[in-house]
Amino acid sequence: MMNYRTVIGCCEGDSVPQIFIPRLVQLYKEGKFPVNKIIKTYPFSELNQAKADSNSGKVIKAVVTM
Numbered sequence: 001m002m003n004y005r006t007v008i009g010c011c012e013g014d015s016v017p018q019i020f021i022p023r024l025v026q027l028y029k030e031g032k033f034p035v036n037k038i039i040k041t042y043p044f045s046e047l048n049q050a051k052a053d054s055n056s057g058k059v060i061k062a063v064v065t066m
């Protein structure tokens with residue numbers, strides 16, 4: 001038996017995307033959501049560095065570009 005365990009996943013903090021995403025866009029337009037400060041882009045050749053920076057907390061969101 002599995003000891004009555006339950007596994008639950010969530011997406012976007014378990015929010016409603018139809019409400020959450022327009023709200024984020026609104027906050028960005030108002031200058032209240034600093035996307036530029038939380039995203040750092042890396043070329044594909046620096047994939048390992050992007051992973052390391054993400055794991056260490058150096059960056060909040062690493063984005064790898066092709």
